[in-house]
Amino acid sequence: MQGNTTVVRPDFWNGKRVLLTGHTGFKGSWMSIWLKEMGADLTGFSLTPPTSPSLFDDARVAEGMRSIIGDVRDLSHLVSVFEEVKPEIVIHMAAQPLVRESYKLPVDTYAINVMGTVNLLEAVRLTPGVRSVVIVTTDKCYENREWFWGYREDEAMGGYDPYSNSKGCAELVVSSYRRSYFHPDRYAEHKVAVASARAGNVIGGGDWADDRLIPDIMRAVMEGRPVHIRSPYATRPWQHVLEPVGGYLLLAERLYTEGAAWAEGWNIGPRSDDARNVESIVRSICDNWGDGASFEIDSAPQPHEAGYLKLDISKIENRMNWHPVWRLPVTLAKTVDWYKRYTANEDPREICLSQLNDYIRDSKETLY
Ligand SMILES: NC(=O)c1ccc[n+]([C@@H]2O[C@H](COP(=O)([O-])OP(=O)(O)OC[C@H]3O[C@@H](n4cnc5c(N)ncnc54)[C@H](O)[C@@H]3O)[C@@H](O)[C@H]2O)c1
Numbered sequence: 001m002q003g004n005t006t007v008v009r010p011d012f013w014n015g016k017r018v019l020l021t022g023h024t025g026f027k028g029s030w031m032s033i034w035l036k037e038m039g040a041d042l043t044g045f046s047l048t049p050p051t052s053p054s055l056f057d058d059a060r061v062a063e064g065m066r067s068i069i070g071d072v073r074d075l076s077h078l079v080s081v082f083e084e085v086k087p088e089i090v091i092h093m094a095a096q097p098l099v100r101e102s103y104k105l106p107v108d109t110y111a112i113n114v115m116g117t118v119n120l121l122e123a124v125r126l127t128p129g130v131r132s133v134v135i136v137t138t139d140k141c142y143e144n145r146e147w148f149w150g151y152r153e154d155e156a157m158g159g160y161d162p163y164s165n166s167k168g169c170a171e172l173v174v175s176s177y178r179r180s181y182f183h184p185d186r187y188a189e190h191k192v193a194v195a196s197a198r199a200g201n202v203i204g205g206g207d208w209a210d211d212r213l214i215p216d217i218m219r220a221v222m223e224g225r226p227v228h229i230r231s232p233y234a235t236r237p238w239q240h241v242l243e244p245v246g247g248y249l250l251l252a253e254r255l256y257t258e259g260a261a262w263a264e265g266w267n268i269g270p271r272s273d274d275a276r277n278v279e280s281i282v283r284s285i286c287d288n289w290g291d292g293a294s295f296e297i298d299s300a301p302q303p304h305e306a307g308y309l310k311l312d313i314s315k316i317e318n319r320m321n322w323h324p325v326w327r328l329p330v331t332l333a334k335t336v337d338w339y340k341r342y343t344a345n346e347d348p349r350e351i352c353l354s355q356l357n358d359y360i361r362d363s364k365e366t367l368y
Contacts, residue, residue: 014039022093055206058348072116102163113166132255140164150312184260193255199244200237205338227295232279269311288336
């Protein structure tokens, strides 16, 4: 028997006081746009946009929300913002999210990703009224065994490079804070439910980060030069940015409405046959773009990155009835469509809103 997948409910989010860290980034901009569309009372806390151009500026994300520029390493600033905003729901996305950057800046990466998470949870602990907390980590938090099976939520944390390892450490911080201060067995006393979410590589319009596959491809094709790709055989669970963003929203809603039963780690990823290697992604994007877009493989030695990475999403599919909405070909087509419309000078905010509406429509029609 088939049924409909669980979808994000605007009536739940309307009027909710939400504090989102990382709102000036790629995922944070998409999430802010979605939350504002649903009428959430949204506050963002982040450093300035990490890229130029940025989706945050191009899509005028700061309009219609409270946008606070601050550093998650600054505990007293974070606590004062929590005291003022009194959030009911907290979604923590602020991070140094790039593997290569983490090799150059390991101390900053650990300070932001690990101590930033400690500070965030400390602010939650010190602020009465927070009910639901989602900490965003990554599929790279698992100890990578270079095997072909997907990682499950109860597998060991690890991470080879400083970024992956810092996210494994952030997961351990979440686990300790949950057991020490927000234990599910004592939920009736504290009323705070804390979960972590481990998503795969996201793609979609408006990403301009350095050293990330889609922005690297888009910069090259827009300039009419061949795309240089490293690690062509690295396999990742690719998904459209709206997939994890929707998953985080659903998780936050469950934590708010049902509490302790959802206070654990959750994988959010594509169907297993949508995990593909880099070369196949680049080939599809060049085909979608047309205009003679082509690629070359860069054979220079590269710093270590995981070769094979897959997530097992059985838990969230079975328990939450969350399912991926867009398969890989749709994800790639939507991504190319975003950048094509951008280069044709369409308003980035309107492009995001129209793709968000498509996604919401398709999610209501997704059967499992
Ligand atoms: N993009 C992906 O493929 C992917 C995959 C898995 C997990 N993630 C995770 O999702 C989250 C968002 O990633 P993204 O791709 O949007 O990254 P991004 O670089 O576009 O955004 C990062 C955000 O964090 C903020 N930030 C960085 N350092 C900060 C600090 N010290 N204090 C306050 N804010 C700070 C930035 O200002 C920005 O708003 C991150 O936690 C990342 O690790 C991303």
